[in-house]
Amino acid sequence: MEILHPNDTLTRIEINSPQRYLLLPIEESQPEVQVRLVGDRPEDTWLDIRLAVDSIDYYVPLALPEGKSPATVEIIGLDRTAISYEKIQLADTFDTSAKDYYRPAYHHSPTYGWMNDPNGMIYKDGVYHLYYQYNPYGLKWGNMYWGHSSSRDLIHWEHHDLALARDTLGHIFSGNAILDKQGTAGFGKDAILAYYTAHNTHAGKQWQAQCLAYSLDNGKTFTKYAGNPILTPFDGVSDFRDPKVFWYAPEKSWYMIVSADKEMRFYRSQDLKKWDYVSAFGEGYGARPNQFECPDFFQLTDETTGKEKWVMIVNINPGCAFGGSATEYFVGTFDGKEFVPETAPEIAHWLDFGKDHYALVTFHNTGARTIGIPWVSNWQYANVTPFKQTRGMNGLPRDLFLFTKDGTSYVGAHPSKEVEALRKE
Incomplete structure (x- = not known):
């Protein structure tokens, strides 16, 4: 040199x-x-x-x-x-064998570098793919990439090369992945499509937009769509991120839910590339006035009544009742146009009361199971925990379920059955 x-x-x-x-x-x-x-x-x-x-x-x-x-x-x-x-x-090599004193023994964490939100979680051909917000150049937040690990049992994880790299559009922020079984987006049948937020600053102002990448090798490598960004905010809102794409059968359409400052916005698409605005939800609801982040949207069948309802996950920061970051949820109905919650605007329901539970989202394509994984930290102290090789980890997988008590719907979480493999005598 x-x-x-x-x-x-x-x-x-x-x-x-x-x-x-x-x-x-x-x-x-x-x-x-x-x-x-x-x-x-x-x-x-x-x-x-x-x-x-x-x-x-x-x-x-x-x-x-x-x-x-x-x-x-x-x-x-x-x-x-x-x-x-x-x-x-x-x-020619980089040794990751050294063990940080504080690195967890069985919770998922990267071999080195910083990790926060889980991203793009998808199940395909017997393999769970976990992507995550990743800084490979330090143990503090920054240089957002998508890291990649995979598992066949949700407990033992194999680490892979970077999936999505920071580029001239900006940092690669959070998002999700879906299996395009019919090749609707034009990249081929069974392509894995990753939706993520590009984040940058222009003239001192934050800019965020939604982007698309696709994988034709079962999630190992991704090609970014030449038409990126595919969605920008119609009103110029600067906090516009963390897309979650889901299928809505009654309309035979794909929908995207995106966090937009202190609300969630719904968009609809027929080709998975062009998205039209549908509606918004959140203004005045739940714990206020906190930043909405990392949405999820799915159906659960109430174990008490047998009725199917929609659940909206809203990860918010800061100002939660128990300090800093937390995962909130709403239960209600969705007709392809608007989400209507069952609870009054001032009611806040928390998925977990621990301080180290944030950015929970669920796996795509898991059939009857709804499996979620959170980030184990809190933005009050995430950058200063005492690690020297890898900072950040995921919580154990949990199966979400819906039940009714005293006339109110609640979402619960059981440790996934795979966690039993960790038990000793």
Whole structure:
């Protein structure tokens, strides 16, 4: 490597014989600087990384283009006296075998880096796919990608390469995935379609829009749709994210529910690419005035009455009754146009009363079961828990059910039957 400082703000690292990774030293207490791999791919964009200045907490790998020589990495904002320039390394491997003292023994967590919301959860051909909000370049929130793990039993997880990379449209925020059995979107039958939010800032203002990617190899790799973004807010609202797509049989249409500031909005589509606005719900309902995030929308059969009802999951932050982030829900009816809850506007129902339960969403394509997984943390302290290799984990899988008590509908959660595999004598 040759490290060049053409001016006071820019550093250029010329790598004449690239190996698989450039190992970047991280110091968590430092502010973010900008780093990018110079290239012509959409993912060759500026990343925000806390490069080490005085001491090193850990390393993260920046993957270099295979078979391409030379490679160039640019850095903006790092003082030329920083220890990073002495300790940066080339390597063909990145060791993830070291165990963080606090890393959970059986809850799902990435091998390194930061993780928050579960995304795109889908069941196909006997395999559960769990995608998740992921920063591979540090243990604090930032540089949002979709990580990817899979399991056949919801307990033992295999880790895979990144599924969706941050690109010139912005961070890859939360969303969901569906199985397009009929090839409605035009990418082929049984394609997995991933819907996600692109997040960026323009002229100091937040910009969010919904995007589409598709996989033809059972969720291993995704191709981003050339027509992205597929949905932008009609009123310019800046908080517009976390799409959830579901099938509504009476209308023979696909619907999308999206969080839009302090409400949820419904959209309808015939081709899974063009979406028309239908209605909104949430203004004045539940715990107020909190930010709506990470919606889910599905039907459950009431175990008490036998009636089928619609359930809307609303993850909200901040200001919950027990502090910070939490998962709220509403039970009601949906006629393809409007969702009408059974409860009065001032009533708030919580799915879980623990502080470490947020961003719960459910798997697509699981038949009669409705299986949810949350993120185990709270935005009050998520960035400062004492980890040094991986920060963030998922809760154990749970089957959701509906029941009635004293004339009111409630959603309950049983630990999924697969959890019994963890029990000892």
